[in-house]
Amino acid sequence: MTEAVELNAADLVRRISDGDRKAESRLVELHSRGLSYLLLHLTGDRSLSDDLHQETFRIVLEKIRRGELREPEKLAGFIRSTARNLSIAEFRKAARRPELEDVSAIGGPAEPADPAPNPLSRILQEEDRRCVRQVLGELPSERDRELLYRFHIAEEPKAEICEALDLSSRQFNLALHRARRRFKQLVEKSAPQLQAPAPP
Amino acid sequence: MDHHYIEDQQVAERYLMGKLSAEETARFEEHYLTCQECLDRLELAERFDRALKGVAAEDAARSAVTARVGILAALARLSRSRQVAVVLAAVLVLVILPVGFLVREIGRLDRELDRTRATLSAVQINTRILQLGPERSAPGEREPVHRITLSSVPEWIVLEIELDAPEYATYQALLVGQDGNVAWQRDGLEPNELDALVISLLSTSLEAGDYCLRLAGIPPQGEAVLGASFSFRVIR
Numbered sequence: 001m002t003e004a005v006e007l008n009a010a011d012l013v014r015r016i017s018d019g020d021r022k023a024e025s026r027l028v029e030l031h032s033r034g035l036s037y038l039l040l041h042l043t044g045d046r047s048l049s050d051d052l053h054q055e056t057f058r059i060v061l062e063k064i065r066r067g068e069l070r071e072p073e074k075l076a077g078f079i080r081s082t083a084r085n086l087s088i089a090e091f092r093k094a095a096r097r098p099e100l101e102d103v104s105a106i107g108g109p110a111e112p113a114d115p116a117p118n119p120l121s122r123i124l125q126e127e128d129r130r131c132v133r134q135v136l137g138e139l140p141s142e143r144d145r146e147l148l149y150r151f152h153i154a155e156e157p158k159a160e161i162c163e164a165l166d167l168s169s170r171q172f173n174l175a176l177h178r179a180r181r182r183f184k185q186l187v188e189k190s191a192p193q194l195q196a197p198a199p200p
Numbered sequence: 201m202d203h204h205y206i207e208d209q210q211v212a213e214r215y216l217m218g219k220l221s222a223e224e225t226a227r228f229e230e231h232y233l234t235c236q237e238c239l240d241r242l243e244l245a246e247r248f249d250r251a252l253k254g255v256a257a258e259d260a261a262r263s264a265v266t267a268r269v270g271i272l273a274a275l276a277r278l279s280r281s282r283q284v285a286v287v288l289a290a291v292l293v294l295v296i297l298p299v300g301f302l303v304r305e306i307g308r309l310d311r312e313l314d315r316t317r318a319t320l321s322a323v324q325i326n327t328r329i330l331q332l333g334p335e336r337s338a339p340g341e342r343e344p345v346h347r348i349t350l351s352s353v354p355e356w357i358v359l360e361i362e363l364d365a366p367e368y369a370t371y372q373a374l375l376v377g378q379d380g381n382v383a384w385q386r387d388g389l390e391p392n393e394l395d396a397l398v399i400s401l402l403s404t405s406l407e408a409g410d411y412c413l414r415l416a417g418i419p420p421q422g423e424a425v426l427g428a429s430f431s432f433r434v435i436r
Contacts, residue, residue, distance in 0.1 A: 034233035037242065044327060076230040088394060095329045095360065128251035129258070136255070151210075152252045155217050158210065173208060183248050 013072035016064045027064075028057055031079055038080065042087040052090070056083045131186040135179055143167075144175045151176070201227045206238065212245045222390050328357045332413065332430035344410055346432035350403045357406075359399045359413065361430060366391045368417030372424055373399065378410045387418070408436040 012030075015023035035056060039049035059082050063069055069078060139145050143165050150156045150164070162172050201224075206212060211228055214220050220228060232238040330348050348357065371391070375384040383405060389397050397415070410433050416424035 031233050033236070033239055037239055038229055038233065076233045077226070079233060080226070080229050084393070091329065091360075095331045125251065125254065128247050129254045132248065132251040132255050148252065149256065151213070152249050153256050155219070157219075169208075173210075176210065176213075177207070180244065180248055183251075184244055187244075187247070 009075035010072040013064050013069055013075055016061065017067050019065075024061055027061070027075075031057075031076070035079060035083060038083055039087065042084065043090065048090060052083065052086045055086055059086075127190060128187065131183055131190065134186055135182050138182065139179070144179070147172065147175050148179055201231045203237065206231075206241075212238065212241045213249070216242070216245055216249060219388075222392065328355070329360060330357065330432060331360045331362070332432060333362070344431035344433040346430075347435060348432060349435045350406065351436070354402060354404045356400050357403055359401065359430075359432075361397045361399075361413070361415070363391055363395050363397065366395050366417075368419060368425070370418045371397060371427070372416045372418055373397070374414045374416070375401075376412050376414065377407070383411065406434045408434050410434075 371389045372387045413430040415427040
């Protein structure tokens with residue numbers, strides 16, 4: 001965390017301890033989007049992550065009001081660990097529920113939820129795939145295409161890819177950066193009204 | 201964690217792949233909580249990664265279909281007399297090849313592609329989580345206690361292994377089927393802050409049967425040290 005952000009965090013915590021309601025709103029405003037992303041990444045469930053988003057801020061603000069945050073400069077770390085602990089608690093709660101196939105009273109095993117995306121998400125994802133195809137088609141060399149497949153699909157480490165394709169670290173970074181930048185240009189150009197990120 | 205480091209080390213992409221160390225994960229998550237630029241980078245990386253995987257899945261399925269259809273296309277390009285000769289030879293050499301099988305196979309592959317693509321890119325509700333405890337007997341000596349029933353619909357499943365006071369910073373995991381073949385393996389697994397290893401697998405990689413997940417601790421130097429085994433049964 002940068003020094004400027006640390007000072008800001010310490011100042012926010014001090015003001016919230018003093019009863020400043022505006023500081024509480026500012027804390028939520030600063031961290032809300034990042035917390036939403038983190039919780040969605042941890043849970044994969046938008047509805048659950050919305051619930052945990054509220055609960056996280058409730059716990060964090062209560063703790064700060066009571067003066068129990070001993071290291072105000074580590075506010076982000078505290079928010080993060082609170083979010084993670086809440087997610088893990090939900091995770092364990094779900095795991096402790098009896099397996100549906102063992103509970104005959106419910107009427108037998110349930111079918112897994114349909115993983116298909118909603119229509120808007122499907123449109124966004126089809127458009128993204130079209131843009132990726134265009135990016136792949138515009139790549140200057142087969143080596144760049146192979147780099148992308150090895151890194152994103154096979155998830156090979158960068159060092160292995162560089163050795164196999166005889167690339168320097170800088171060349172590797174440039175190739176990835178070019179592909180991502182071009183993807184971003186195509187996505188923004190082709191459907192500006194669809195720029196809202198697709199739910200995972 | 202500064203942006204130069206994040207860009208140079210592909211931190212956002214490796215975060216999405218689950219390949220950051222526990223320390224890097226903590227630093228990056230604390231960073232992006234307040235960094236709009238990194239949140240934009242993450243969301244773009246996620247879309248790019250998902251789309252590229254979708255394109256790869258489509259291309260793989262088309263290649264499988266094309267290989268089968270290609271036989272018929274090649275035959276169609278021959279002269280009439282050669283076509284008759286090839287067909288007669290095929291009938292003589294082989295048992296009659298049902299064309300209907302090819303058509304059904306194409307349809308099946310298309311449906312499988314749609315389902316897998318949907319799984320790779322969608323939100324999944326009520327993800328199955330299997331908590332595995334270490335075995336007290338040797339693998340195969342008794343029936344697995346842990347069981348999971350899977351349908352034909354592809355889905356992610358999660359295996360959670362709680363380690364009692366983990367001795368090593370990283371582990372190797374090997375998932376072995378009852379036929380002894382390795383279904384999946386990964387090195388460099390690091391326990392999370394609750395001393396647990398959490399592994400996500402696509403259900404299509406698991407046939408019906410018993411599996412044994414073997415862990416080996418990786419010391420800083422020297423060979424891997426075999427650790428606990430965890431068994432479970434997949435029912436389809």
